[in-house]
Amino acid sequence: MKEEDNTNHQLLYAADETPPHGLSLFLGFQAIALIISGIALTPVVVLRIAGADAVQNSWVIFAAFIISGLTTCLQARPIGRWGSGYPLFMGTSGAFIAVGAAAVESGGLALLATLAATSALVQLALAARLSWFRNVITPSVGGVIVMLIVVTVFPVCTGLLTKVPAGSEGMPAALTAGVTFVAIVGIAIFGSKRWRLWGPLIGVVAGTLTAIPFGLFDTSGIKAAAWIGFPQVGWPGMDLSFDSRFWALFPAFAIVTVVGAIETFGDAVSMQRCGHRGSRPIDFRSVQGALRADGVGNLLSGLFGTLPNTTYSTSVSLVEFTGVAARRVALYGGGILLILAFFPKVSALLQAIPNPVVGAYLIILLAILFSAGGIRLVANGGLSAENGLIVGISFWMGTAFQSKAIFPALMPEWMHTLMDNGMTAGGLTALVLSWLFSLRRGRSNVLKIGKGSGVVGSVHEFLEERALAQGWDEDATRRLQLVGEESVMFLLDGNNETDKALSLSLRFEESKAILEFAYGATAANLEAAIGELAEKSAGTGQNAALRILNSLAASVEHHHFNDGDFLAVSVESRGI
Template identity: 45%
Template sequence: MNTDASARQSSVRYEADERPPLLLTIGLGLQIALLTVGGVVLTVAIVSRAGGASESFLTWGVFAAAAISGTTTIIQAIRVGRIGAGYVLMMGTSGSFIAVCIGALAQGGPALMATLIIISSLFQFLLSARLSLLRRILTPAVSGTVIMLISVTVMPIAFNMLNRVPEGMPSSSAAVTAVATVLVTLGIALKARSSLRLWAPVIGVAAGSIVGGYFGLYDAGRVAAASWLGLPDGSWPGIDISFGPAFWALLPAFMFVTLVGAVETIGDSVAIQRVSWRRPRAVDYRAVQGAVAADGLGNLLSGLMGTVPNTTYSSSIAVTELTGVASRMVGVVVGAAFVLVAFIPKFLAVVLAIPDPVAGGFLIVLLSMLFVIGMKLVLQDGIDYRKGLVVGVGFWIGVGFQNDAIFPALVSDFAGGLLRNGMTAGGLAAILMTLFLEITSPRRHRMESDFDLAALPKIRAFLEGFASRQGWDKGAADRLMAASEETLLALIPREDENSQPRRLLLVAHREGDSAVLELVAATGEGNLQDRIELLGDERAVETPEELEVSLRLLRHYASSVHHQQYHDTDIITLQVDVSPPPLRSPRAQ
């Protein structure tokens, strides 16, 4: 990849660690909050009314959901310890939990729902801590498929919103209002100068609301009737610790939906990194772990407060790409606005009064961008026929279940209609196919040693044995050894005399005429993949001469290098083509 060309083509105006002007930060954060808070409230209302909960619970649930969404959005942006991604990832109530939460409310009330959410949130913390163990299952192909299916799942809702008008209003008013929203938003996003492009969302929604107001679609009476400040009339619903039959019957469904939500969060946290930097970077999986942990924290707080669980909102990525502003400070403003909404009914009324055709039109633009982002995520590591089948079959299974086209009579009652959600059904299919590929893949050979140059003879013996079993000659073994040696030389920290002894796991397997080597260790060093990409770039941070030699040699020996950094674990995957004439490392013994 030509990083200079990529940098020139980037539309990012402010990177994640940059600070835009204060007015721009506040303005953009508020407009994102305005456009998102309606979804936070709507999910709670759907669950409450469908589950037969009281109006008191609805009032409390909306208050708690807004406050928790704001708090966790801020944590996602600033990262507290190992919790949070460090990127603009809006948090809000999760549509994936609608079916199971309705079932919990119907069978045991808000207290049972709260207990199930608390227990399932602990599973999410476990996923975050052990995410590296699932790296071969929760792949970019799976995450990208789930993100594409988010558009498939939500787009019908957006289409339905285009036609919603108060009784007695002509249907043409909805069409004109929606078209005005889409045209203004697209016109600014496609042709306006970059500074004006930042305001495309709010200008588009404002234009649509003005047109809707002309037709009488904007509910100004709701805004006028709302109070400026206030606390909810409802009260905390408590938790149910009886762990009766209803709890055990619903727990598997809650755990599964939590897993699906985690896959969505993984996809979002990978995708937001792709649109937050001018120069392409390797995915930082420590940020992904932080995002999943923050998601778990949000669900834990939701359970303790007795409201619907939350998740990352994928619209964060589309808005970031649309505006070109990825600064973490925008996430802080969005979170603060959510918290304020919980205590300012007037502000909430302004958002809820936006006509449905306006919200639907804008949502269509965002979901279209989100679909393309999912495609890019699928393609980021290349795609072969196996990945193509996983993505294609998983995607169309999701589309089929979402539209009740696949065995509707059998699926409608299964687990409370869980598989009628396209993201859940398609994501599960992609996970199962990836798991099948992993189980049936060729046997992997592995060895353990100290993470030290003294282990090189043991590594050489292991790789020579591996090459011999594949029928490769000594030249192939030399090439594998050279790639491994240069990787170790690039990774072992300098001035490391006082560090604790560490272990290295080396895993090797064959893919066609190539060998795939996986080195697993805790290095504490910078990302090797990024360093190789920046070789020869005058603007890159100066690299010690010996390290640069190792990186250049590694780039020569390996056809691809991927470095996944997790907390306490680094995984470097090398693909080495053994067919070229072998070249020995200058350092080879």
């Protein structure tokens, strides 16, 4: 593995550094300006789709601001294991538009609240045992579900383009939507990196200004709203009957919650990569903290009666653009959201945005979600034949069920409620296929390793027997043995903080052997130690052992979780 300089030279303030308060406040305002439309418009769109009373808009926006502000602060300043410790801005999740609208149509905000709160428990459970699901809930699974969410929601969003008052159909609606669309896309194509961040907001403003001469922008609600105060209506309550309506929608909510967790996972990993000056391994304990904070946000969203939230990838874009990854920026941003929640005129202004503007904005948002969220996740998972099968079959199943093309007459009525949603059908298919592939991979050779003097010898014999049985030659077998022995010696070199037994799982994939060690929490990280080799002299002892391992292993990944460590080392049979 080649040693290289991974220093982030463009970073002005790392995550653990403190920029001036004035700069932090300005950047916090900038971040909120970029995401406020998504936080407020997403729950409003759900109510518009469901045909709910518009007076409820003020409450769902108020609750969304409160929850987003609190969880953004929690991400930046963790409480125990709750929070990532990075400036991850939180906001309403667009992934819940389809299932959220279905819940409001079926049982109002009370049913939505119950589904959001109960599905949050799925995410909290996933965060607590993230290491258990690392081989099943993969980027490919998350990617195909994100793409199916877009397929499910897209027809609904296009319907908003023509949902205007009588007399404004035709050219007024088309021109309003067109200006919004062209402004956002034009800035994305021709604008600089700075302007591309502001593109969605500029497009919404341009479309709204275009709507004014046609009477599509109703300002009566803005004039009637108070400057400071509480929403017009109060807490909608929760539906605790848990009847058939709840159980028909809960699987879909649970699947979308898992997708949201995968997106948060990706954002938390990306933020660690860009939030420090030097290269370092990903700390999955921080990722678990991000998922826990996200789960808390979903739980509070349900208890408050609004749509669940998630981390916004804009957080990473802002760090890359400004060079500031300091937590203080997110603390200011979260505080701004909490303050804005008590300004009803802000809520009224956002509610007044015309449907064609909202529809055009969401179409672009969905297109970005399909590519940057779905396709990127699939690509990150690798374009192997296995992942291609998962993505291809799941996407086909989702679109087929969405269009009712698979023997709908043969399904019982209760199954229609569940499977007529393409995201649910395709998501379940992806999870089942991924689980089946993990079962196949799970037939690995496993060795339970103790802590006595014969540990290295047992690993040596185990690897030799399995490699020869696989047809590896003597040189390749010896490389495998050296890698396994050095890895075990590192793990057992007095770094363990628990008495959890060490186990070695070995599997062969084409010309590669993958060794995965499961162990109790360790203070040291082998991946980080190898990364620091360039800063050390050759020496002897552990440095020499690390250099041997670095030269023989094709890859080394050491992941720290709250419930233990997992070290994955791969070795090529043909050498590297």
